[in-house]
Amino acid sequence: MSSLPEILQPEGWTPAKGYANGVAAEGRLVFVAGQVGWNPETGAFETDDFVAQTAQALRNVARVLAEAGAEPRHVTRMTWYVTDRGEYLARPRELGAAYREVFGRHFPAMSAMIVAGLVEERAKVEIEATAVVPRGNGAAAPRPGE
Numbered sequence: 001m002s003s004l005p006e007i008l009q010p011e012g013w014t015p016a017k018g019y020a021n022g023v024a025a026e027g028r029l030v031f032v033a034g035q036v037g038w039n040p041e042t043g044a045f046e047t048d049d050f051v052a053q054t055a056q057a058l059r060n061v062a063r064v065l066a067e068a069g070a071e072p073r074h075v076t077r078m079t080w081y082v083t084d085r086g087e088y089l090a091r092p093r094e095l096g097a098a099y100r101e102v103f104g105r106h107f108p109a110m111s112a113m114i115v116a117g118l119v120e121e122r123a124k125v126e127i128e129a130t131a132v133v134p135r136g137n138g139a140a141a142p143r144p145g146e
Contacts, residue, residue, distance in 0.1 A: 005076045005108065005132060018096065019110035023076040025132035030068040034081065034126040035060035036118065045122045050087045055098035057127045062102050065131055072103040074131040080112040081126040088112070 008022030009015065037053025038045045040060050047053060062072055082088045088095070108129075118126050 004073060004134070007107075016107070018099075019107050021109065023109045025074075025076050025134075027074075027132045027134040028068070030065060030070045030074070030131040030133060032061050032064045032129040032131070034079075034128040035064065036120050036123040036126050038120070038123070045120075048122060048124070050084065050124045051091055051094040051098055053123065054095060054125045054127075055101065057125055058099060058102040061127055061129050065129070068131070068133065070131045070133045073106045074133050075103070075106065075108045075129050076132050077108055077130040078110045079128050080110065081115045081118060082112060083115060083117060083124050085114045087124070088114075 005023045005025040007020045008024060010021065013021065035057045036045075037047075037056035037060075039056070040063065045053070046056075061075075061078075065071060065074065118124075120126075
């Protein structure tokens with residue numbers, strides 16, 4: 001198996017757009033808790049704009065990944081919790097641009113769920129991720145106690 005995640009695309013299926021139907025990978029697992037679109041240093045929301053919050057949430061995911069020596073390309077699965085289906089569907093180009101700014105053209109297995117609300121009242125989106133960092137090949141060494 002490759003050192004990076006392998007995209008699983010069953011024969012005869014319509015290709016997925018903006019996500020993968022499945023991913024296989026080997027290595028160190030990294031789990032990123034749901035990240036919202038606030039400033040992580042202050043815990044304050046700087047905007048109520050859906051796309052801007054999404055962009056910040058994605059940057060927050062990437063920053064947590066970096067703590068484990070992981071990069072966006074190591075993400076194998078993402079789950080998005082969105083509070084407004086209409087807003088999510090109305091701005092695909094802007095969302096795509098915000099996504100590509102952080103994750104490039106790496107599209108892991110993804111699910112998006114419409115929810116009635118999130119714990120943080122101003123949050124419009126929360127994104128959690130799972131990554132698999134290959135062992136060796138320049139991947140970060142485990143921290144003491146791991």
